[in-house]
Amino acid sequence: MKTLNVMGYKKIWFGISLTLLAIGLVFLLINGGLNLGMDFTGGSSIHANIGKTFEVSEIRDIMDKYDPSATITHAGQNKDQVIIRTKISFDNEKRIEIMKAFSDKYSIEAKDISFESIGPTVGKELAMQSLTALLLAFLGIMIYVSFRFEWRFGLASLTALIHDVLIMVAAYAVLQIPVNSTFIAALLTIIGYSINATIVIFDKIRENIKSERSRKMDYDSIVNVAVNQTLTRSINTSLTTLITIFALYFLGVPAIKDIAFPMIVGVLSGCYSSVLLASPLWVALRRRFKVS
Amino acid sequence: MKSKSLILFLAIVLLISFFAYIAFFGLNIGKYEIVPATDLIKLGLDLRGGVTVLLEAKDKPDDPVNDEKMERAVATLRERIDTLGVTEPVITRVGEDRIEVQLPEIQDPDRALELIGQTAQLEFIEEETGAVIITGNDVKKAQAEFAPSEDGLGQAPVVAFELSPEGAKKFAEATERNRGKIIGIYLDKNPISLPQVKSVIPDGKGVITGSASMEEAGDLATLIRAGALPVPLETLSVTAVGPQLGANSFEQSVDAGTIGILLVFLFMIFYYRLPGLVADITLVLYLTLTLFVLAALKATLTLPGIAGLVLSVGMAVDANVIIFERIKDELQLGKTLRASIESGFRRAFLTIFDANFTTIIACAILFYFGAGPIRGFAVTLIVGVIISMFTAITITKIMMKLLTQGGLLKGMKYFGERGVK
Numbered sequence: 001m002k003t004l005n006v007m008g009y010k011k012i013w014f015g016i017s018l019t020l021l022a023i024g025l026v027f028l029l030i031n032g033g034l035n036l037g038m039d040f041t042g043g044s045s046i047h048a049n050i051g052k053t054f055e056v057s058e059i060r061d062i063m064d065k066y067d068p069s070a071t072i073t074h075a076g077q078n079k080d081q082v083i084i085r086t087k088i089s090f091d092n093e094k095r096i097e098i099m100k101a102f103s104d105k106y107s108i109e110a111k112d113i114s115f116e117s118i119g120p121t122v123g124k125e126l127a128m129q130s131l132t133a134l135l136l137a138f139l140g141i142m143i144y145v146s147f148r149f150e151w152r153f154g155l156a157s158l159t160a161l162i163h164d165v166l167i168m169v170a171a172y173a174v175l176q177i178p179v180n181s182t183f184i185a186a187l188l189t190i191i192g193y194s195i196n197a198t199i200v201i202f203d204k205i206r207e208n209i210k211s212e213r214s215r216k217m218d219y220d221s222i223v224n225v226a227v228n229q230t231l232t233r234s235i236n237t238s239l240t241t242l243i244t245i246f247a248l249y250f251l252g253v254p255a256i257k258d259i260a261f262p263m264i265v266g267v268l269s270g271c272y273s274s275v276l277l278a279s280p281l282w283v284a285l286r287r288r289f290k291v292s
Numbered sequence: 293m294k295s296k297s298l299i300l301f302l303a304i305v306l307l308i309s310f311f312a313y314i315a316f317f318g319l320n321i322g323k324y325e326i327v328p329a330t331d332l333i334k335l336g337l338d339l340r341g342g343v344t345v346l347l348e349a350k351d352k353p354d355d356p357v358n359d360e361k362m363e364r365a366v367a368t369l370r371e372r373i374d375t376l377g378v379t380e381p382v383i384t385r386v387g388e389d390r391i392e393v394q395l396p397e398i399q400d401p402d403r404a405l406e407l408i409g410q411t412a413q414l415e416f417i418e419e420e421t422g423a424v425i426i427t428g429n430d431v432k433k434a435q436a437e438f439a440p441s442e443d444g445l446g447q448a449p450v451v452a453f454e455l456s457p458e459g460a461k462k463f464a465e466a467t468e469r470n471r472g473k474i475i476g477i478y479l480d481k482n483p484i485s486l487p488q489v490k491s492v493i494p495d496g497k498g499v500i501t502g503s504a505s506m507e508e509a510g511d512l513a514t515l516i517r518a519g520a521l522p523v524p525l526e527t528l529s530v531t532a533v534g535p536q537l538g539a540n541s542f543e544q545s546v547d548a549g550t551i552g553i554l555l556v557f558l559f560m561i562f563y564y565r566l567p568g569l570v571a572d573i574t575l576v577l578y579l580t581l582t583l584f585v586l587a588a589l590k591a592t593l594t595l596p597g598i599a600g601l602v603l604s605v606g607m608a609v610d611a612n613v614i615i616f617e618r619i620k621d622e623l624q625l626g627k628t629l630r631a632s633i634e635s636g637f638r639r640a641f642l643t644i645f646d647a648n649f650t651t652i653i654a655c656a657i658l659f660y661f662g663a664g665p666i667r668g669f670a671v672t673l674i675v676g677v678i679i680s681m682f683t684a685i686t687i688t689k690i691m692m693k694l695l696t697q698g699g700l701l702k703g704m705k706y707f708g709e710r711g712v713k
Contacts, residue, residue: 049537092405092527099402110399111341111536118529122346133661140653148646185596185658185666189673192654193607196647200614203643233610233617236563240556240613241606247552248599253541255338255595256548259669263603 006227006276007220007283013276017163024170034169037178038085040127042120044095046084047254048102049112053080062101066094075254083254085178089119130184134165137191145195149202152289156282157198160273164194167269168262177261186262194270197237198278201230205279219286223279231275238271297697304691308577315580329580332587336594338665339542341535342396343404347525349389357389361522366391371518372407375510391525401532403511411480411524412515418466419474419486425466427520430459432496434516436509439499449509450499453516460496467493479515541595549602553579556609564616566701570691571612571684578608578676578683585675594668604676607651611684614647615640629696637689644684648677 006013028034038045056072059082063070070086090098099113138158146154165187172179204226208214214222245267249260313319318328337344349357349365366383369391373381382394395404414428433454441448455463466475470489477485477500485502503509557575560568582601586593593601619636623629652674659670695701 047537049534049540092402092409092530095530096402109534109536110401111534114531114533114537116529116531119527121348122528129661133657137654137657140657141650144650144653181662181666182596185662185669188654188658189600189603189651189669192651195650195654196607196610199647199650200643203646229621230617233613236613237607237610240559240609241603243555243559244549244552244602244606247555248545248548248602251544251548251551252599253544253595255541256545256599259596259599 003224003228004231004275005224007224007280010276010280013272013280017167017273017277021163021166021170024166024173027170028173031173031176034172034179035176036123037180037183038087038116038118038123039180040123041087042089042118042123043085043087044090044115044117045086046098046102047075047081047114048084048106048108049076049081050106051080051108051112052106053078054082054106058105059084062098062105066090066098089117091117126181126184130181133184133188134191137188138162141191141195145199145202149206152282152285153202153206156278156285157195157202159281160198160278161191161194163273163277164190164266164269168265171265172262180258182255182259183262186259186266190263190266190270193241193267194274197234197270197274200233201227201274201279202282204230205282219283223283227275227279234271234275238267241267294697294699297694298700301691301694301698304687304694305573308573308580308687312576312580315583329583329587333583334590334592335538335542336592336597336665336668337394337396337531337538338533338595339538339593340397341533341538342394343398343401343533344395344529344531345393345405345408346386346528346530347391347393347408348528349391349523350526351389352523355523357523362389362391364522365525368518368521369393369408372412372514373404375514376404376407378404390528397535398532399535403507405527405530407511407515409525409527410515411521412518413480413520414516415478415481416463416466417476417478418470419476420470425475426455426459426462428516429519430455430462431516432456432459434513436503436506436513438506439501448501449503449506450501451503451509451513451516452499453497455496457496460494463496463498464492464494467491479512484512542598545595545598549598552602553605556605560609560612566695567612567616567692570688570695571609571616573691574612574683574688575605575608577687578680579605581679581683582672582676585679586672589671589675591671591675592668593672594665596665597668597672600669600672601676604673604680608676608680608684610647611640611644611680612688614644615684615688618643629702630693633689633692633696637685641685644681648681651677 056074059072063072063084067086067088070084073083075081075083095115095117099110099115102108102113138161141161142154142158145157168187168190172183205223208222208226242264245260245263248256249264252260314326315329318331319326349362351357362385366385370383373383373393373395376395376398378395378398380396384392386392393408398404412428414431416425416427417423418425431453434451436449437452438447439450439452467489471492472489474486474488476483477487485500487501500512503512557572560571562568564571582604615636618640619632622632622636627635655670655674655677659667659674662670692701
């Protein structure tokens with residue numbers, strides 16, 4: 001079986017990651033940050049099942065009176081649903097007016113319309129809570145891994161996790177997809193997921209260090225062997241997870257797509273960082289901070 | 293020995309199928325009926341439709357928000373909502389100064405929001421001087437009824453009210469003073485009726501006209517009866533899901549999830565052959581147990597929750613994959629199959645535990661900080677991870693052993709290993 005020389009090409013792996021992150025950063029600067037969605041900025045969204053095909057311009061005509069900058073997109077498998085998003089948090093009166101305009105034009109009922117309206121206060125809190133949650137997750141996992149293994153493993157896996165989070169942020173910066181609370185949920189899930197793969201590999205490294213065979217081996221070879229021993233598992237698990245998320249993404253409703261998309265990015269990045277980044281990072285830390 | 297093991301194996305498979313059948317379809321034998329677990333799991337408002345409103349009490353400098361006022365506000369809201377006839381409305385305090393109202397499957401969100409959003413401070417104001425004569429606190433009774441309309445031609449919906457003794461006294465004096473003039477009736481400073489005083493009203497009984505329909509009069513009566521909110525509440529966020537849309541997303545998401553799960557099943561059989569099939573059987577048990585536990589926990593299944601459940605299947609496979617790969621490692625060391633399975637499971641356990649525990653850490657944090665549907669996601673994922681560890685470590689192991697003893701599982705190539713050394 002062909003083996004993967006993780007340590008030999010480590011510069012390439014790091015290079016690819018750094019390039020992707022740099023691209024993300026450039027887009028972040030060009031676009032002036034992420035495209036924050038209504039969960040963070042406050043605003044309204046309306047999701048209506050029109051029941052027949054329609055032109056975006058028709059909806060635009062209705063919405064112009066309330067917010068000319070509203071984004072209007074088709075949804076549903078037959079493109080017969082509409083999702084309208086605006087940065088204005090409509091009050092009840094405005095909302096009733098808009099709903100009436102819709103039901104007059106397309107004769108649809110309340111049961112076919114969903115709406116959401118969020119004030120700016122909630123958004124600010126959410127931003128604060130999300131950051132706290134992320135930091136806590138990082139801290140919790142770092143402590144757990146350091147406790148179960150040792151601190152170098154902890155730090156290496158933490159770096160891989162931060163990498164995954166940044167890659168997901170970079171994807172959103174490039175594509176300018178609105179960032180909502182589902183994105184945060186996806187981030188945290190990926191943190192839990194990606195560390196999974198890293199731990200399996202680190203577990204193997206630790207086991208191999210203890211074994212007879214590795215007495216004469218240097219760290220590079222130990223890591224290479226361990227990564228290859230766990231490679232099937234790393235790939236298979238990512239595959240099965242990806243299969244389910246892809247099914248949700250392609251067959252699911254918009255709200256599910258919102259959570260599935262960042263996860264696809266995260267699972268790919270998590271697999272990459274666990275297999276190719278975490279172990280070389282650990283070796284580097286190991287060399288830099290030798291055990292006395 | 294051989295056939296005994298295989299019979300036992302088949303018995304386990306049948307038992308799992310039986311449980312799975314009950315979980316999804318329930319059972320009905322004679323007078324005993326078991327409801328499917330899927331029916332016992334509560335659906336979130338994003339799947340069944342309904343309105344969620346988050347309200348925040350506004351501090352006034354001279355009148356700070358306190359616990360007692362918040363409790364009274366909740367009681368007032370409850371009384372108002374009761375007129376809507378919603379099944380299982382949930383009104384909860386969130387933190388210090390917030391109230392969340394959940395109204396499942398509501399058909400007319402506009403009316404509900406009207407009822408919830410108002411402070412409903414009722415005031416009778418003397419038009420000449422602008423002085424407040426009586427307020428909602430002076431009203432003892434209020435109810436909607438029909439009364440002869442002002443033009444005398446028909447019936448119009450009105451709110452008939454009755455004042456408390458003190459209120460009646462104040463009202464009698466005011467009507468005396470204002471005969472021929474106007475006493476305005478205002479709700480939250482908006483005029484609802486501006487009647488002219490025709491005669492002195494000594495008994496504190498009267499009607500408020502101006503309602504367009506009996507329903508509107510009924511809502512106004514409820515607002516007056518329930519009284520004004522002790523603190524003004526500001527609406528922070530509103531989420532309303534149309535019941536039909538909710539049902540559609542439920543159906544479509546379940547379909548998508550089912551297809552994803554079936555593909556994973558196929559993948560496992562394709563890659564791991566017989567052990568893969570064992571893993572799939574374990575996964576069926578895993579799904580069944582998860583549904584039972586979610587039902588027992590009275591957990592609410594939300595749209596992200598379905599995503600969590602489906603995702604957890606992808607992750608549950610992981611435990612099996614780790615074990616199978618481990619067994620292959622042991623086989624490569626030259627151990628017998630039986631010894632390899634034994635040590636494979638033993639050595640895989642800690643790895644699986646460590647790997648899953650971190651997911652639980654992340655999900656626990658998500659549960660603590662998340663709101664509404666996101667919490668549902670965290671719950672299903674935590675439940676899923678724990679159960680998947682259990683089923684992979686115990687049931688997969690028992691079935692693998694039985695297959696080995698039955699002589700169906702022999703060596704490396706049964707793990708889908710090509711190019712065996």
